[in-house]
Amino acid sequence: xxxxxxxxxxxxxxxxxxxxxxxxxxxxxxxxxxxxxxxxxxxxxxxxxxxxxxxxxxxxxxxxxxxxxxxxxxxxxxxxxxxxxxxxxxxxxxxxxxxxxxxxxxxxxxxxxxxxxxxxxxxxxxxxxxxxxxxxxxxxxxxxxxxxxxxxxxxxxxxxxxxxxxxxxxxxxxxxxxxxxxxxxxxxxxxxxxxxxxxxxxxxxxxxxxxxxxxxxxxxxxxxxxxxxx
Amino acid sequence: xxxxxxxxxxxxxxxxxxxxxxxxxxxxxxxxxxxxxxxxxxxxxxxxxx
Numbered sequence: 001x002x003x004x005x006x007x008x009x010x011x012x013x014x015x016x017x018x019x020x021x022x023x024x025x026x027x028x029x030x031x032x033x034x035x036x037x038x039x040x041x042x043x044x045x046x047x048x049x050x051x052x053x054x055x056x057x058x059x060x061x062x063x064x065x066x067x068x069x070x071x072x073x074x075x076x077x078x079x080x081x082x083x084x085x086x087x088x089x090x091x092x093x094x095x096x097x098x099x100x101x102x103x104x105x106x107x108x109x110x111x112x113x114x115x116x117x118x119x120x121x122x123x124x125x126x127x128x129x130x131x132x133x134x135x136x137x138x139x140x141x142x143x144x145x146x147x148x149x150x151x152x153x154x155x156x157x158x159x160x161x162x163x164x165x166x167x168x169x170x171x172x173x174x175x176x177x178x179x180x181x182x183x184x185x186x187x188x189x190x191x192x193x194x195x196x197x198x199x200x201x202x203x204x205x206x207x208x209x210x211x212x213x214x215x216x217x218x219x220x221x222x223x224x225x226x227x228x229x230x
Numbered sequence: 231x232x233x234x235x236x237x238x239x240x241x242x243x244x245x246x247x248x249x250x251x252x253x254x255x256x257x258x259x260x261x262x263x264x265x266x267x268x269x270x271x272x273x274x275x276x277x278x279x280x
Binding site for chain 1: 234239243247252259269
């Protein structure tokens with residue numbers, strides 16, 4: 001496993017560079033928006049990767065609620081944290097794309113607002129995990145994650161159910177896309193997914209080590225209670 | 231492809247966010263490794279926790 005990680009890291013770095021080449025060079029320039037449309041190749045895959053991670057968080061949270069296994073709790077924490085990072089990228093690149101195309105940085109339409117609410121829910125989840133010292137924190141966080149996950153399909157389908165300024169979905173929206181653009185989009189999604197997997201793996205190992213160190217400190221305090229009072 | 235400032239900003243900020251997050255993971259990992267070394271050191275109360 002120790003050898004596998006650097007190999008996957010190098011392969012993912014190559015894939016990310018190839019995806020960047022596809023997005024900036026190979027994909028054709030969009031006729032009305034011009035080059036700024038290429039933000040699409042980072043904006044959309046970031047959102048899709050975030051949604052996958054938040055669904056993983058949902059699955060792990062349900063599994064934790066049923067089995068109370070700490071592995072499920074760690075997977076839930078890690079997927080939420082990395083999911084928030086990708087959702088942050090989506091929320092930041094959106095306004096940078098909107099400014100030259102719509103003439104505004106932000107508008108309170110359904111897709112944008114629901115994405116912001118989703119981000120706030122999962123930031124609250126991470127705050128709960130970080131600052132609550134209760135022994136019930138994993139249980140409360142799992143319950144919050146299950147409720148938060150309900151928001152994910154709402155965000156995705158909001159552009160189907162409401163009139164919004166946001167463009168219609170790339171997949172299943174009835175529109176068409178140039179095959180080279182679709183290829184660049186899917187390659188970037190694959191590259192981001194591989195990158196997210198590696199980051200989750202690192203973060204999982206870190207969290208496991210953190211819990212082992214916490215347990216060791218607790219054991220040390222039990223062996224010498226006076227030491228822990230100093 | 232011409233140099234569009236918005237495109238450059240979007241791609242740069244994406245990688246800045248990812249690199250900042252990776253930096254927090256590396257920093258926390260270094261701190262934990264030091265803690266593990268302290269726990270395994272000569273002053274530790276027990277032989278091996280890890």
